[in-house]
Amino acid sequence: MTETKTTCPYCGVGCGVVVAEDRTVRGDGAHPANRGRLCSKGSALAETLDDSGRLRTPMIGGGAAGWDEALELVAQRLAETIAEHGPDAVAFYGSGQFLTEDYYVANKLMKGFIGSGNIDTNSRLCMASTVAGHVRAFGEDIVPGVYEDWEEADLVVLVGSNTAWCHPVLFQRLVAARAERGTRIVVIDPRRTATCDSADLHLPLAPGSDVALFAGLLKHIAETGHLNEGWIEAHTNGLSAALEAASGLDVARITRLPAADIQAFYDLFVSTERVVTVFSQGVNQSSAGTDKVNAIINCHLATGRIGRPGMGPFSVTGQPNAMGGREVGGLANQLAAHMNFDRPADIDRVRRFWQAPSMALRPGLKAVDLFDSVRDGRIKAIWIMATNPAASMPRAELVREALKACPTVVVSDCWVTDTTALADIVLPAASWGEKDGTVTNSERRISRQRPFRAPVGEARPDWWIMSEVARRMGWADAFPYVKPADIFREHAALSAFENDGGRIFDIGGLASLSDNGYDAMPPVRWPVLAGGRESGRLFADGGFATPDGKARFVPTAWRPPVARQERRYPFMLNTGRIRDQWHTMTRTGLAPRLMAHRDEPYLELHPHDAMKLGIGDGDLVRVQTVHADAVLRALVTDGQRIGEVFAPMHWTDRFASAGPVDRLVSGACDPVSGQPELKATAARLSPVPTLWRGLLVGEMRRHDGIYHARIPTEAGQIHEMRGWQPLPAPEGVAEWADRLIGRAGQRLEVIDPLTGAYRFANIVDGRLDACLMISAKSRYPLPDRADLAAMIGARIGEAERAIFTTVREAADAQPVRKTVCVCFGVDHAQIEQAIRGGRLTSAAEIGKVLKAGTNCGSCIPELKEILREMQVVA
Numbered sequence: 001m002t003e004t005k006t007t008c009p010y011c012g013v014g015c016g017v018v019v020a021e022d023r024t025v026r027g028d029g030a031h032p033a034n035r036g037r038l039c040s041k042g043s044a045l046a047e048t049l050d051d052s053g054r055l056r057t058p059m060i061g062g063g064a065a066g067w068d069e070a071l072e073l074v075a076q077r078l079a080e081t082i083a084e085h086g087p088d089a090v091a092f093y094g095s096g097q098f099l100t101e102d103y104y105v106a107n108k109l110m111k112g113f114i115g116s117g118n119i120d121t122n123s124r125l126c127m128a129s130t131v132a133g134h135v136r137a138f139g140e141d142i143v144p145g146v147y148e149d150w151e152e153a154d155l156v157v158l159v160g161s162n163t164a165w166c167h168p169v170l171f172q173r174l175v176a177a178r179a180e181r182g183t184r185i186v187v188i189d190p191r192r193t194a195t196c197d198s199a200d201l202h203l204p205l206a207p208g209s210d211v212a213l214f215a216g217l218l219k220h221i222a223e224t225g226h227l228n229e230g231w232i233e234a235h236t237n238g239l240s241a242a243l244e245a246a247s248g249l250d251v252a253r254i255t256r257l258p259a260a261d262i263q264a265f266y267d268l269f270v271s272t273e274r275v276v277t278v279f280s281q282g283v284n285q286s287s288a289g290t291d292k293v294n295a296i297i298n299c300h301l302a303t304g305r306i307g308r309p310g311m312g313p314f315s316v317t318g319q320p321n322a323m324g325g326r327e328v329g330g331l332a333n334q335l336a337a338h339m340n341f342d343r344p345a346d347i348d349r350v351r352r353f354w355q356a357p358s359m360a361l362r363p364g365l366k367a368v369d370l371f372d373s374v375r376d377g378r379i380k381a382i383w384i385m386a387t388n389p390a391a392s393m394p395r396a397e398l399v400r401e402a403l404k405a406c407p408t409v410v411v412s413d414c415w416v417t418d419t420t421a422l423a424d425i426v427l428p429a430a431s432w433g434e435k436d437g438t439v440t441n442s443e444r445r446i447s448r449q450r451p452f453r454a455p456v457g458e459a460r461p462d463w464w465i466m467s468e469v470a471r472r473m474g475w476a477d478a479f480p481y482v483k484p485a486d487i488f489r490e491h492a493a494l495s496a497f498e499n500d501g502g503r504i505f506d507i508g509g510l511a512s513l514s515d516n517g518y519d520a521m522p523p524v525r526w527p528v529l530a531g532g533r534e535s536g537r538l539f540a541d542g543g544f545a546t547p548d549g550k551a552r553f554v555p556t557a558w559r560p561p562v563a564r565q566e567r568r569y570p571f572m573l574n575t576g577r578i579r580d581q582w583h584t585m586t587r588t589g590l591a592p593r594l595m596a597h598r599d600e601p602y603l604e605l606h607p608h609d610a611m612k613l614g615i616g617d618g619d620l621v622r623v624q625t626v627h628a629d630a631v632l633r634a635l636v637t638d639g640q641r642i643g644e645v646f647a648p649m650h651w652t653d654r655f656a657s658a659g660p661v662d663r664l665v666s667g668a669c670d671p672v673s674g675q676p677e678l679k680a681t682a683a684r685l686s687p688v689p690t691l692w693r694g695l696l697v698g699e700m701r702r703h704d705g706i707y708h709a710r711i712p713t714e715a716g717q718i719h720e721m722r723g724w725q726p727l728p729a730p731e732g733v734a735e736w737a738d739r740l741i742g743r744a745g746q747r748l749e750v751i752d753p754l755t756g757a758y759r760f761a762n763i764v765d766g767r768l769d770a771c772l773m774i775s776a777k778s779r780y781p782l783p784d785r786a787d788l789a790a791m792i793g794a795r796i797g798e799a800e801r802a803i804f805t806t807v808r809e810a811a812d813a814q815p816v817r818k819t820v821c822v823c824f825g826v827d828h829a830q831i832e833q834a835i836r837g838g839r840l841t842s843a844a845e846i847g848k849v850l851k852a853g854t855n856c857g858s859c860i861p862e863l864k865e866i867l868r869e870m871q872v873v874a
C-alpha cells in the first residue's frame with residue numbers, strides 16, 4: 001500500500017504523520033519530533049478530510065467565477081489601488097498555516113514588488129513577542145535549544161503554557177523523561193491547568209506579573225553568588241543595567257504568590273544546572289510580552305545556561321509553521337531571511353537578490369494597526385489568506401466593520417468562514433493533504449508536507465494563486481515558479497546570499513537540492529550550511545548575531561496589564577486553547593470525536609465567584625467587556641483564581657450564538673512587538689436564568705436572543721439551545737419553530753404549554769428530515785442527543801413514535817464535561833464507575849481497565865484530576 005509521509009497541520013511541535021492509501025493516519029516513528037506519537041487532534045486527522053464545507057471555485061460578489069476572471073480582477077484591483085493611493089493602501093494578512101513556500105511568495109510580492117511592508121500574519125497574535133525578545137537579546141530570532149533538552153533537563157519551568165493540552169506530544173516526551181530521570185517541573189500560570197498535574201510546584205501568579213517574578217530571580221541569582229561570571233564576561237553585555245531594573249521590586253506583592261513558594265522556585269532554579277524554561281502564549285499574548293521574554297532570557301544568560309544539553313530558554317510556537325513564516329520575514333517588521341529594515345544594507349541586499357523594482361524601505365503595519373487602518377480607510381485593498389480574522393482578531397466586531405467598509409477584500413481559504421462571508425472575491429485554496437511544501441517546527445526543524453490527494457474542486461495552492469496574480473501585475477519574470485521546489489531553492493539561496501556568518505539563519509546547504517532531493521528531504525534542523533549537515537544547539541560558546549557577537553541583557557521594568565479590574569468590570573478575562581480544538585474549528589470542528597470532550601463554548605470561573613453570583617455548573621452566564629458581550633455555559637472549577645475567568649478561543653458564529661470570544665478582547669498591544677494582550681481584559685459577569693431548553697437536529701438558522709451551540713455528532717448536526725426569554729405564545733410558537741428549522745417539508749407538531757413540551761418534526765419524502773424539541777418544564781426532559789440524532793432519516797412511522805411517544809428520556813442536565821478520552825470514547829461517568837468498582841488509584845490502572853489514556857496520552861492529566869477529585873470526596 002502506498003504511504004505518504006507528511007506533517008501534522010496543527011501545533012508547533014511539528015509531528016510527522018504517515019497517511020496510508022486508505023486514508024488512515026498514524027504517527028511517523030522515524031520523525032524526530034514525535035517518534036510515532038500523535039495527540040488527539042493528530043490522531044483524528046483522517047476524520048477531518050470531509051469536503052462538504054470546502055470552497056471549490058472562485059467567487060466574485062457571491063457568484064461562481066473562473067480562475068482567469070478572478071485572478072485578473074484581483075490583479076486589476078490591486079494595481080488600481082496602488083496607482084491611485086500608493087502601495088501602502090494595500091495589505092496582505094497571512095497565516096502560520098501557510099507553508100514556507102506560500103509565505104515566501106507573499107512576502108516577496110508585497111515587500112519587493114508592490115513596495116509596502118504591509119504584510120502581517122496571525123503569527124502576530126501568537127509569537128511576535130518572542131521574535132522581538134530574541135532579536136533584542138541574541139541579535140536574531142533564534143530558538144537556541146532542541147527538543148532533546150526537555151528530556152535531558154533536571155528542571156523544566158513551563159511559563160504561560162498549558163503544554164499538556166497545547167503541545168501534547170512534547171509534553172508526553174517530558175513526562176516520560178520525568179519518569180526515567182526524576183525531572184522536576186515547575187508550572188507558572190494563573191490557572192491550574194492539566195499541565196499542573198505533573199508539576200512539583202505550581203505558581204498561580206497574578207496575570208501579567210511574570211516580569212517581576214523573573215526580574216526577582218535574576219536578582220536572586222546575583223545575590224546568591226550564582227552568576228556565571230566568566231561566561232557573562234566573555235559572551236554578554238548589559239548585566240548591570242538589567243540588575244538595576246530588577247532591584248526594588250516587591251515580587252510577592254506584585255505576583256500575589258506566597259513568599260515561600262517564590263523562594264522554593266528561586267532555590268530550585270539556582271541549584272539546578274540543567275534548566276529549560278519553556279514559554280508560550282501566556283508570555284507572548286501580553287502588553288508586556290517582549291519584556292517577559294527578555295526577563296526569562298536574562299536569567300539563562302546570567303547563569304550561562306544556554307545552548308548546552310538540557311538547558312536554555314525555549315519558546316514553543318502555537319502554529320505549525322510560525323517558524324517558517326519568521327524565516328521568510330512574513331511579519332510586517334521583518335525583511336526576508338532574518339534580515340532587518342533597520343539595516344539599509346539588508347534592504348539593499350534583498351532588493352538586489354529579488355531584483356525588486358519597488359522595495360519596501362520601512363516596516364509595515366502590524367495586525368491590530370493594520371485592521372484599524374482598514375477601518376479608517378487608509379488601507380483600501382486587503383488580501384486575507386488562510387486565516388479567519390473576523391473571528392480571531394481582538395475586537396473582532398471592529399474587524400468585521402472594517403472589512404464591510406473596505407473597497408476590496410480578497411480572501412483565499414479552504415473553507416467557508418466568518419471572513420469569507422465578508423469578501424468581494426473568494427479564492428479556493430488547497431488544504432492539508434493537497435498542499436506540497438515545507439514547515440518548520442519550534443526546534444528549527446524543517447519538514448516536508450507532502451500531498452496525498454488531489455485538490456478539491458478547483459482549489460489551488462496559495463503560492464500558485466499569488467504567483468498568478470503577480471504575473472498579471474507585470475512581474476512574470478520574478479514569479480516563474482512551477483512547483484514548490486523552485487521557491488524553496490530560491491528561499492534557501494537568499495538565506496546564504498552575502499551571508500558571511502553574520503546571519504545564523506542560513507540554509508544555503510539546501511539551495512541546490514534537485515526536485516527529487518526536495519521531494520525526499522528528511523526532517524532537518526537549521527542552520528544547514530554547505531554539505532547539508534544538520535545543526536544542533538546554538539550559543540553554548542557565544543556567537544550571537546550582534547555586531548560584537550555578544551548577547552544583550554535587557555533591562556525589564558515590570559508593568560501591569562493595560563486593563564484593570566474595577567467596580568464595573570471586576571473580573572479579568574483570559575482566553576486560550578483547549579485540548580481537542582484548533583483555532584476557529586474550521587478543520588477540527590469536522591471530527592465529532594474532537595467535539596466530545598468540550599462540545600459547547602464555556603466560561604471557567606471559581607466556585608467562590610459562582611456562588612456569589614448564583615451561577616451553577618452548566619448554567620448560562622453572560623460575560624461583558626467594553627467591547628462586546630457573550631452568553632456561555634459556566635464551568636465551575638477551582639483551577640481558576642478568584643476574580644479571574646477563562647474562555648476558549650475556538651467557537652465562532654458558525655458554531656455558536658456567542659460567536660468568537662475574541663470579540664470581547666482588548667486590542668492593547670505590546671509596544672515593542674505589537675502583539676495584542678489576549679489574556680487580560682476586564683469583564684463583568686451575570687447569571688442568565690434559563691426558562692427552557694431545546695434540541696434541534698439538522699441545520700439551524702441563526703437566531704438572536706437565545707443561546708445555541710452546534711455540535712457535530714456521528715449521526716448529524718445537533719443544536720443545543722437555551723432561552724432566557726419566554727417562548728412565544730402558543731399561537732405563535734409554530735411559526736417561531738419554522739424559522740429555526742428553516743426548511744420546507746411536512747410539519748408534525750405537539751404544542752402543549754401545560755406540560756411545557758413542544759415537539760416539531762419536519763418530514764421530507766416520508767422520512768424525518770429535522771426535528772426540534774423544547775422542554776419548558778423539567779417534568780418532561782429532553783431525549784438523549786445521540787438517540788435523537790440517530791432518528792434522522794427514519795421513516796415517518798418510526799419517527800413519529802420516536803419523537804412523540806417512545807423516545808428514551810435522559811436526565812436534563814448536560815454538563816460541559818463529558819468524554820474524557822476521545823481516542824477510545826471513554827466518558828467521565830465510565831471512569832468514575834471504574835475507579836469506584838475497581839478501587840483504581842492511578843491513570844495507568846484506569847488505562848488497563850478502560851484503555852483511556854493509552855493512545856495519545858492527552859487525557860492522562862484529566863484522569864489524574866478525576867482521581868484527585870474522587871479521593872477528596874472519599
Ligand code: SF4
Pocket residue numbers: 008009010011012013014015034037038039040041042043167168169170
Ligand atoms: Fe499535531 Fe498534536 Fe503533534 Fe501538535 S502535538 S503537531 S497537534 S499531533
